[in-house]
Amino acid sequence: MTNYDVVIVGGGIVGSSTAYFLRKNGFKGSIAVIEKDPTYAKACTPLSWGGIRKQFSNAENVHLSTFGLNLIRNLKSEFGPESDISFRETGYLVLASEASVSVLEENAKLQNSLGADTVLLSQSELTAKYPYAQFEGIAMGSLGRTGEGWFDPYGLLTLIRKGAIAKNVTYLADEVVAIDAGREAKSVTLQAGGKIGAGVVVNAGGASGGAIAAMVGFDLPVSAAKRYVYIVDCPKAPEEFRKGPAWFNTDGVYWRPEGRNFLFGFTPGEDEEPKPDWEMEHHWFEERLWPSAAERIPVFEEAKVVSSYVGHYDYNWFDQNGIIGRHPSLPNFYFGNGFSGHGIQQGPATGNAISELIIHGEYKTIDLKRLGVERIAANQPLFEKNIF
Numbered sequence: 146m147t148n149y150d151v152v153i154v155g156g157g158i159v160g161s162s163t164a165y166f167l168r169k170n171g172f173k174g175s176i177a178v179i180e181k182d183p184t185y186a187k188a189c190t191p192l193s194w195g196g197i198r199k200q201f202s203n204a205e206n207v208h209l210s211t212f213g214l215n216l217i218r219n220l221k222s223e224f225g226p227e228s229d230i231s232f233r234e235t236g237y238l239v240l241a242s243e244a245s246v247s248v249l250e251e252n253a254k255l256q257n258s259l260g261a262d263t264v265l266l267s268q269s270e271l272t273a274k275y276p277y278a279q280f281e282g283i284a285m286g287s288l289g290r291t292g293e294g295w296f297d298p299y300g301l302l303t304l305i306r307k308g309a310i311a312k313n314v315t316y317l318a319d320e321v322v323a324i325d326a327g328r329e330a331k332s333v334t335l336q337a338g339g340k341i342g343a344g345v346v347v348n349a350g351g352a353s354g355g356a357i358a359a360m361v362g363f364d365l366p367v368s369a370a371k372r373y374v375y376i377v378d379c380p381k382a383p384e385e386f387r388k389g390p391a392w393f394n395t396d397g398v399y400w401r402p403e404g405r406n407f408l409f410g411f412t413p414g415e416d417e418e419p420k421p422d423w424e425m426e427h428h429w430f431e432e433r434l435w436p437s438a439a440e441r442i443p444v445f446e447e448a449k450v451v452s453s454y455v456g457h458y459d460y461n462w463f464d465q466n467g468i469i470g471r472h473p474s475l476p477n478f479y480f481g482n483g484f485s486g487h488g489i490q491q492g493p494a495t496g497n498a499i500s501e502l503i504i505h506g507e508y509k510t511i512d513l514k515r516l517g518v519e520r521i522a523a524n525q526p527l528f529e530k531n532i533f
């Protein structure tokens with residue numbers, strides 16, 4: 146049986162970042178990343194919007210995303226002068242009705258105290274700043290003037306993955322179907338047959354995080370949540386709108402410019418949560434997204450869907466936040482799961498955090514103890530108010 150000191154299950158942004166930062170932080174042992182689909186066709190990472198923001202309600206989330214932002218800002222020194230992931234730092238604009246103003250104010254206070262450049266805009270300020278939009282029913286907007294925007298998520302994964310391979314990390318194309326564990330995790334069984342001995346196992350399985358945890362008998366509330374992305378053409382959209390922020394309307398509908406088009410999505414209500422298959426449902430755009438967006442941005446009256454796709458969130462059904470840390474009773478099994486729509490920006494920091502736990506037995510950069518699995522057994526959710 147081949148043995149590796151660290152076996153990482155899943156080679157998306159979390160698994161690849163864990164491998165990359167293990168090396169960067171000085172880990173000398175052998176590392177294997179086992180990835181069942183090296184094309185990443187259905188993985189969360191390449192299907193993501195690639196958004197990064199500091200507008201969160203939990204300090205940990207602000208810190209995790211700030212780590213990602215710093216990596217993106219230092220991309221060329223980290224990965225070489227050719228590195229480019231088309232980062233557009235044009236902000237998130239989150240809108241609130243009168244009833245939610247206090248939440249926006251509270252969040253902005255926290256974000257500002259952690260160095261975020263979040264500003265609150267009144268209805269009249271919004272109207273002056275975005276003359277092509279209509280703000281009836283909106284009492285306030287919060288805008289991240291810097292440090293927020295979007296980038297090419299697959300580009301970032303490719304840089305980190307290549308960086309890990311250059312630092313002597315082995316990628317194996319196979320599926321982990323079982324994990325042998327007693328007092329510790331011992332080996333993983335592969336779909337193609339055979340086992341790989343493991344000094345440490347990391348669960349970085351994205352939407353399959355719950356299924357991988359179940360292999361060691363752990364009930365992790367993480368599985369796929371289906372989300373729809375509509376790509377929309379709107380020839381009459383003014384240039385300033387195309388160069389502006391991502392918009393988050395009060396009803397869970399959001400959109401942002403993408404090249405000559407716009408990307409649209411929405412957060413379904415609890416009673417609307419779709420089955421996690423790969424079927425596209427076109428009616429949502431007509432019924433929910435279009436009316437909401439056209440009311441806010443009248444030029445969207447003439448918008449047309451030109452393409453669409455389905456992606457799966459790695460959804461944490463317990464409290465929609467990342468679950469990061471060590472298994473409570475298997476000391477060599479680690480989790481990096483459940484990011485629920487904010488994992489592309491937090492994958493690098495998560496990988497760094499898991500590498501610190503493996504190397505030092507404790508966090509060195511960001512204290513993420515509150516994101517550990519212990520909160521699930523204790524039934525103490527750490528809710529994030531800003532989930533898109």
Ligand SMILES: Cc1cc2nc3c(=O)[nH]c(=O)nc-3n(C[C@H](O)[C@H](O)[C@H](O)COP(=O)(O)OP(=O)(O)OC[C@H]3O[C@@H](n4cnc5c(N)ncnc54)[C@H](O)[C@@H]3O)c2cc1C
Nearest residue numbers: 155157158159189190193194196321351456487488489490
């Ligand atoms: C439509 C959409 C929009 C999003 N928008 C954003 C956004 O704007 N900003 C943001 O921060 N995040 C966003 N996200 C979320 C983000 O993409 C994810 O949180 C993040 O990519 C999770 O990374 P991961 O490495 O954990 O998962 P993945 O990228 O899914 O990687 C996990 C890998 O594990 C592999 N795997 C699973 N099981 C096994 C097994 N048994 N054996 C071997 N390999 C296995 C899978 O093939 C997969 O490649 C979005 C997601 C979607 C779907």
